[in-house]
Amino acid sequence: MSLVYSGVLSHAPGITGRAHLVDNTARRDEFYAKLDQQRREIEASGAQALIVMAAEHFANFFMNNMPAFCVGIGEKYSGPIEDPEWLKIDKTEVPGAPDLGRRLTSEIMQTVDTAYAEEWKFDHGIMVPLHFLTPNYDLPIIPVNINCQGPPLTPLHRAWAFGEAIRRACDSVPEKVALVGTGGISHWPATPDSGKINEEWDREFLDRLVRQDKEALLSYTDEETYRDGGQGGFEIRTYIAAAAAAGGPLEVQFFTPDLPIFAVSCTVGRFEIA
Amino acid sequence: MSLYNLQKFLYELNRDEAFQQKCREDIAGCLEGYELTDEEAAAIKDGDIGLLYVLGVNGQILMHYAAFLGIEWFDYLDLMRKGIEKHGPVRAGVYAMTGGGDAFTVEDPKR
Numbered sequence A: 001m002s003l004v005y006s007g008v009l010s011h012a013p014g015i016t017g018r019a020h021l022v023d024n025t026a027r028r029d030e031f032y033a034k035l036d037q038q039r040r041e042i043e044a045s046g047a048q049a050l051i052v053m054a055a056e057h058f059a060n061f062f063m064n065n066m067p068a069f070c071v072g073i074g075e076k077y078s079g080p081i082e083d084p085e086w087l088k089i090d091k092t093e094v095p096g097a098p099d100l101g102r103r104l105t106s107e108i109m110q111t112v113d114t115a116y117a118e119e120w121k122f123d124h125g126i127m128v129p130l131h132f133l134t135p136n137y138d139l140p141i142i143p144v145n146i147n148c149q150g151p152p153l154t155p156l157h158r159a160w161a162f163g164e165a166i167r168r169a170c171d172s173v174p175e176k177v178a179l180v181g182t183g184g185i186s187h188w189p190a191t192p193d194s195g196k197i198n199e200e201w202d203r204e205f206l207d208r209l210v211r212q213d214k215e216a217l218l219s220y221t222d223e224e225t226y227r228d229g230g231q232g233g234f235e236i237r238t239y240i241a242a243a244a245a246a247g248g249p250l251e252v253q254f255f256t257p258d259l260p261i262f263a264v265s266c267t268v269g270r271f272e273i274a
Numbered sequence B: 001m002s003l004y005n006l007q008k009f010l011y012e013l014n015r016d017e018a019f020q021q022k023c024r025e026d027i028a029g030c031l032e033g034y035e036l037t038d039e040e041a042a043a044i045k046d047g048d049i050g051l052l053y054v055l056g057v058n059g060q061i062l063m064h065y066a067a068f069l070g071i072e073w074f075d076y077l078d079l080m081r082k083g084i085e086k087h088g089p090v091r092a093g094v095y096a097m098t099g100g101g102d103a104f105t106v107e108d109p110k111r
Helices: A023-045 A098-108 A124-133 A156-170 A201-208 A222-229 A231-246 B002-015 B018-025 B027-031 B037-043 B049-055 B059-070 B073-087
Strands: A002-009 A048-056 A067-072 A074-079 A092-095 A115-117 A142-144 A176-182 A247-256 A268-274
Touching: A002 A023, A002 A124, A002 A222, A002 A231, A023 A124, A023 A176, A023 A268, A048 A156, A048 A231, A048 B073, A067 A098, A098 A115, A098 A142, A098 A156, A115 A247, A124 A142, A124 A176, A142 A156, A142 A231, A142 A247, A176 A222, A176 A231, A201 A222, A201 A231, A201 A247, A201 A268, A201 B027, A222 A231, A222 B073, A231 A247, A231 A268, B002 B027, B002 B037, B002 B049, B002 B059, B018 B027, B027 B037, B037 B049, B049 B059, B059 B073
Parallel strands: A002 A176, A048 A142, A048 A176, A067 A115
Antiparallel strands: A002 A268, A067 A142, A074 A092, A247 A268
């Protein structure tokens, strides 16, 4: 039928794994409430499958054969790869959507050379979103990856083209499909600088999404992003692709830099489908 | 190439529970087949997070490995700082420390 929902959310492992270390519990719980609102909005959309467009962290792809893009077409997936006690998410199986995934992939490939995979192990980049958005793991998932980790990285303008291809593919199938892009904006994760956030840079990036300003969104160089947004900032690719898929402006439903123990500013947003 | 091999070992360890069990039982045997320098091999055998960080292991790979070793979050951050104090700046990759080692997280009242 069509793309019925497009949104964005943060996915850092601390969001679940270090929830008990948060001092500002009111802000944390406000964030969790917005994630639950996102869950309800996805359910209300009637989505029959959820595309999780992630920036995976070496759970499946390595520099021996790193795809710029990959779409999951497996029957089921497992995760998290991390220690469940560390992430505070139990290991589980997640249903896939192999037939739908294949049809979407075939259409995407008309304009973007994406890889595909029948095997996929989920890391925190997908498991944290699923923990909040499909807590019973009962919605078929189509994992999608954009290389945000292993340079040379996927160019931003190709991430945009990928988002447009996903939109065209979703609009070509009879099923209702929802999509979330998940990543951080500025952050320096897994370094001694963990918790550092460039709030001004984050707000400017979100404003470009709100304005649906394609030219401004695609104008960041990797050097600028690394300087201003850290290596975690490379994950803006997932938000940019989600924006391209939606075609409309972002409504920022939640943003706070006040939970640095999560090692990222915490964001929830929904795009207008245009 | 050597850092590539070091990261590949950790990548395969992080995602494979059976390999994790083998490594717990025979880490030296598991390292066979990976072309590593003596320094890199020792860092793995010792679980030396600080040295692995300085050697340039991607932070996402290193973070998952630290979790596998059961290292608590704040200890993990401290181990990276101590690695820099002992071995100098990060030698490769994009996960270098940008500041002077100051903590950006203050939520944990126990510390």
